[in-house]
Amino acid sequence: MPIRPPAEVGTAPADVEALAAALLDRLHETQPLRVWSLIVTIFGDLVAPRGGEVWAGTLSDLLGLMRIDAAAVRAALSRLARDGWVERERQGRLSFYALSAAGRATFTPASQRIYRLAPEGGEARQVELRVVVLPETDGRSGLREAARKAGYGLLAPGVLLGTPASPPLDGPDFPQGAADGAVTLAASVLSGSDADLVARAFDLAPLAGRYQSFCRRYAPLAEALEAGQGGANQGRLSPETAMVCRILLVHDYRRLILRDPMLPPALLPSDWPGLAANRLAARLYGALRAPAEAWIAAHARGRDGALPPPDASEIRRFSAG
Numbered sequence: 001m002p003i004r005p006p007a008e009v010g011t012a013p014a015d016v017e018a019l020a021a022a023l024l025d026r027l028h029e030t031q032p033l034r035v036w037s038l039i040v041t042i043f044g045d046l047v048a049p050r051g052g053e054v055w056a057g058t059l060s061d062l063l064g065l066m067r068i069d070a071a072a073v074r075a076a077l078s079r080l081a082r083d084g085w086v087e088r089e090r091q092g093r094l095s096f097y098a099l100s101a102a103g104r105a106t107f108t109p110a111s112q113r114i115y116r117l118a119p120e121g122g123e124a125r126q127v128e129l130r131v132v133v134l135p136e137t138d139g140r141s142g143l144r145e146a147a148r149k150a151g152y153g154l155l156a157p158g159v160l161l162g163t164p165a166s167p168p169l170d171g172p173d174f175p176q177g178a179a180d181g182a183v184t185l186a187a188s189v190l191s192g193s194d195a196d197l198v199a200r201a202f203d204l205a206p207l208a209g210r211y212q213s214f215c216r217r218y219a220p221l222a223e224a225l226e227a228g229q230g231g232a233n234q235g236r237l238s239p240e241t242a243m244v245c246r247i248l249l250v251h252d253y254r255r256l257i258l259r260d261p262m263l264p265p266a267l268l269p270s271d272w273p274g275l276a277a278n279r280l281a282a283r284l285y286g287a288l289r290a291p292a293e294a295w296i297a298a299h300a301r302g303r304d305g306a307l308p309p310p311d312a313s314e315i316r317r318f319s320a321g
Contacts, residue, residue, distance in 0.1 A: 015224045020241050023217070023248045024066060035068055035076035040085070041251040043099060044114070046296060048107050049314035050307040053089075053098035058300045065244050089303070096303050109167065114254050115285075115317035118278040119265060127264045128188050129197075130162040131155070132169065135181030143182070146174045151261035153201025161201040165262040198267050210256055211273035215280055218249060222280060225287040239298065242291035249288070253281045282318035 027033070039059060046062075047054045056077060060070045077097060080086045085103045089096045099107060132152065134140045140158065147169060148154060153161040169179035189197060198204075225237070260274060268274070300307045 016221065016228075016237055016245075017241060019221045019224060020245050020248075023221070023245065026217070027248065028067060033068070033072075035063065035072045036079050038063065038066070038068070038247070038251060039073070039076050039080060041247055041254055043086070043103070044107050044111055044254070045247060045250045046300060047307075048099060048104070048111065049310040050296075050300070051302060052104065053096055053302050054307065055301040055303070056095040056097060059097070061299055062243065062247070065240050066247070091303055094303075109171070110254075110258060111313065113257050113260075113262070114250065116257075116278075117282055117318050117320050118275055120275070127194060127266050128164065128186055130164065130166055131185045131187045132160040132162060133183045133185070134158045134160065135179075137181060139175060139177075142175055143169065143179060149259065150174070151259065153198070153261060155197075155201050161197070163261065163263055163267075194267055198263065202261055202263070204269075207256070207260060208269075208273050211277040214252060214256060214277050215273065217252070218280055218284055221245060222284045222287060225284070237291050239291045239295035242288045243295040246285065246288045246292045249281060249284055253277070285318055 042059060042062060043052075043054075056073075059077070060073045063073050064070070077086070077088070077095075081088050081097070084100055085106075086097045087100050089098065132147070134144060136158070144154070144157075144160070147160050147162075150167050151162070152166055155161050167174075169182050169184070228237070256274075256277065265272075265275075297306065302308075
């Protein structure tokens, strides 16, 4: 059954259910509701580390808990298959979806960013940057926009600023062949200020605001869960609620971190809210892990039955190791 607001709010479990319902309400207030994007989140969080293939019914069941009907799920899966993200295999009347080769190539670096535990800020030091000079071709404007979405800053119409963490321009985030002729330089600031250069290339204020909103939205849920740890309340958190909260958490955080330029701590403000958002995501993911895994074990299916155990990358999520 879809998660609904409880009749009364007072105990810790009811608080969690009410908070989960409020997060779902917010999801449905966002129009248009991009069901295909939610499925991408589910593939990255649940399916990719467990063999990369899942029964369509599992996706329908999980999205049904999120108040999304089966027709919308089928349409979204058809779109993802048409766009080359997934491949469909039929076994009798059942359909199974697996990540395509292109999908796997995209998911691996994305997952490394999403589930990374960010380092604490250290002492200020000189940082090596990447300066990219774009080619004078018809595809330059498209490459420039794709690069900005991937986290590069814009110093001039044909000059981008990135860091060693920026994805290579010939990678899956960019139009094929568009980076031919681009030149990338390793650079450091010899005069002037790193902060001034970063301010010219990156408009960090909107991203900071979105990180702050993320923290305001999810901190109450983390606090409600942690208040119940070790007692009867924690045991009453349903696997369904935990799984829904986990997907919403990763979905919202994914849309922030994949647009973050991932600047080194030395180039960020001392109160950068991205660090607080990362720590909150790690806390909440850990609190939801056990009951969410219980839902996966009971309900997630592939063509051979229950999905296999997760690989080592899943175990290390949000780990400092």
